[in-house]
Amino acid sequence: MTSLVIEIVKQVIGNSTLYCADCDEVVKSLVDDSIDIVISSPPYNIRRQYGAYKDSKIDYLEWQINFWNTVCKKMSVAGHVFLNIQPSRKNPLWCYELVSELDWKIQNTFIWNKRIEIDGYVRGQGTTSKSKKYICNGWEYVFHLTKNGNTQISQKLSGVGYHPQWAEENAKRFGKTWRPTVNSWHIPYETIGHGKISKDKMKSNHPAIFPKKLVEKCIKITGIKNGLVLDPFVGTGTTCIVAEQMGFQSIGVDINSDYITFATKKLCEIVDD
Numbered sequence: 001m002t003s004l005v006i007e008i009v010k011q012v013i014g015n016s017t018l019y020c021a022d023c024d025e026v027v028k029s030l031v032d033d034s035i036d037i038v039i040s041s042p043p044y045n046i047r048r049q050y051g052a053y054k055d056s057k058i059d060y061l062e063w064q065i066n067f068w069n070t071v072c073k074k075m076s077v078a079g080h081v082f083l084n085i086q087p088s089r090k091n092p093l094w095c096y097e098l099v100s101e102l103d104w105k106i107q108n109t110f111i112w113n114k115r116i117e118i119d120g121y122v123r124g125q126g127t128t129s130k131s132k133k134y135i136c137n138g139w140e141y142v143f144h145l146t147k148n149g150n151t152q153i154s155q156k157l158s159g160v161g162y163h164p165q166w167a168e169e170n171a172k173r174f175g176k177t178w179r180p181t182v183n184s185w186h187i188p189y190e191t192i193g194h195g196k197i198s199k200d201k202m203k204s205n206h207p208a209i210f211p212k213k214l215v216e217k218c219i220k221i222t223g224i225k226n227g228l229v230l231d232p233f234v235g236t237g238t239t240c241i242v243a244e245q246m247g248f249q250s251i252g253v254d255i256n257s258d259y260i261t262f263a264t265k266k267l268c269e270i271v272d273d
Contacts, residue, residue: 009257013264014271016240019253020260023232024067026253030074036227037248038071039218039239041084041210061094065101071232072104072145078152081145082218084112084210089134095141105149108221110142112214114189124188142214144221154223155180181221187213210238219246237263244270 008021019026042064068083075081081104085095099106115124115138124138159178162170171177189211215238219229226247231239234252236259243250244267254260 009260011264013267014244015247015249016237016244016267017249017251018234018237018240018260018263018267019251020255020257021253022255023253024070026251027067027070027074027232030230030251032073033076034228035071035074035230035251036076036079036224037219037222037229038075038079038081038083038231039215039229040082040231040233041235042067042233061098064098067232068098069103071230072102072147074230075104075147076227077147079146080151080153080218080222080224081143083143083145084140084214085143086137086140089137095143099143099145102145104145104147106143107146107149107151107153108144108183110144111139111184112142113139113184113186115139116186123186142218144218152223153221157223158217158221181217185214185217187211187217209236212238212242215239215242216246219243219248234263235259237266241266241270 008019008025010017010019010021012018068081071081083099085098087093087095113124115122115136117123117138122138156178158181160181161167161178167177170179189209219242227249229239229243229248229250230252231250232253234240234254235256237252240250240252240263252260252263254263
């Protein structure tokens, strides 16, 4: 695939570096073995409109495989890559077609439940399907890849507290106040909240804003406490924002200048606070 010819615009805010540019060009320019964590949600190739850019590539799968293999070359040996990918209705296994072809190996596969039915109630906000044929999709994959598929993680940092009802009893029984996480997470989508479109979605005009808790969860799983985080499809900047708040350096790239402007504003609010 021929890369788009776009002038690279770079700006540094706090510990974050944002590029309004073609992700291929920026990633190729990065130093090998320099990235510790990647957290990203690549375009799904479902003709979704991201500002001026339309998500539709004929040779999408080939491009993604080549791109992510280039990213892997930039990773530290003990690094971690988290890819959030939504399965399609017509081909729910296409996600595995992508990640199985990468040089790095799948270590964990997480199900991110944006909406989930529990005990007869739907938990989490989202757009209600009006289809008479298809059920509304409430989840997406988060693939965790490492160099050999067996890199050490932190069960403690990514752990969760006990339910308040049993917290005191379990703390005495097991000698700790947390338990390991599992590979299915209920983290409500921040694009829509409390039955209304979120303020960030309205201001940024982005159709799929990452929840901050999802990024935080991924970082904690790695056990890394400081390092360099990359999101080559940073959108409105959630990955860089969370990385900044957690004391990491970060690099964010997006082709849409409006998204980068929005991300810059949000980062400045954190740095200047």
